[in-house]
Amino acid sequence: MSTQKSFAKGSAAPGPVPKDTIRLYSMRFCPFAQRARLVLNAKGIKHEIINIHLQDKPDWFFEKNHLGLVPTLETSAGEVVYESPITCEYLDEVYPEKKLLPSSPFAKAQQKMMLECFSKITPYFYKIPTGKKNGEDVSGLEAELIEKFAKLNEELVRKKTKFFGGDSITMIDYMMWPFFERLEVVDLKHCLGNTPELKKWIERMLEDPAVKASGHSVETYKAFYKTYADGKPDYDYRL
Template sequence: MTGSQRSLAKGSAAPGPVPEGVIRLYSMRFCPFAQRARLVLAAKGIKHEIVNINLKNKPDWFFEKSPLGLVPSIETSDGKIIYESPIVCDYLDEVFPKNKLTPADPYEKAQQKILLEKFSVVTAALYKVMHAKKENTDATEVKAQFFEKYQKLEEALTKRNSPYFGGESVSMIDYMIWPWFERFTLFDALEFLEKTPLVNAWYERMLQDPAVKETFTEPEVLVGFAKLYFEDKHRCGVITALTKVTDRRAI
């Protein structure tokens, strides 16, 4: 993996052509959706480079790389552009068949996609918890709403009777879900892990996964970033400073 810690903002020059045999990922260091793509790239050992984007001050040229102005987006050496995190991850898994993450069985593949759809409800509830925390309002009700949806994950692991959401080993669904668990500190949600022993065991296993270790950001760094972000002090230099605190890898 190659790349720069600097986040490119409005007025910056567009990067040059993507080198042959390399996938370029347009990312943002603290974005959970972009982390999905980084997890897949790491898990599959795909040669790639990362270009970080300042999402609060996007370069004009970035909309050519991601029409919606969102990360992740990937670019190939022959100029193909793919965006939206599930689509990006599916593309990478299909084009690079080594270390396949998506089940070959159509039914199992469908079950993972169904669970991912259900998880989108969990993430929506999580953001309500974070908003209540940010506004310093009583979060009792929104936390209860979150837990009602979150415990469906415990039920999913109970029904499957396996250590991972996709079976006996890490698969695509685990990487699609993981980034939000890494951010539980932001959402005041770590307390819920103790109430769901199977999810908690999964969480501990995922912490030992090589791709998770490679893309992991320490909780205190995420908390520091979120504080600056929501105070609207989020700037390219802030991202760089926070990244340097925790990350010894080039990004």
């Protein structure tokens, strides 16, 4: 877990990445950056974290990644990789100990297809809270999300496994997890509805050491998201 305050516009660029270390440009509360942190922790990869102030990004960060997005990886050779699924697959390939993606091309394709489907769910985590804040009727969106969670539950029932890739945690679980970690924070826990297997999956994920090392308490998330909703996000909350 990084305790370093975020780098903002005008800050000096960090020095070269140390040998035998990989650098992650992150933001402590970003679910996409958390994916990379989960993989780094799960695989025990030696790394350092540089937090970026996402509303006031330093100019030097755009030289690393012209999109200015986190997560972004940088190697000691100066190689840069970004976009959360790509950074995570890269880490799994470059550090082959404790593989998180299956070796079978078909099983790997299945995980990627599932992630593509899950990417259609993530917008609900923004649309519903924003709609509520604006006084809109979000019951239709909530009904859609309940249906999507029910399908995820059916997937676990069909597979008869503890996790989405089998009986141990694999890449797809880590790719999905950051959003479930925020369910209560964005007041969407009720959308789980009648999904006993999905709820068991959530309980199992909460016991995982990489999950414990990469996330925050509900109270901390809520405090940060309040500053975000007020238009003055405190990226260094509690540091």
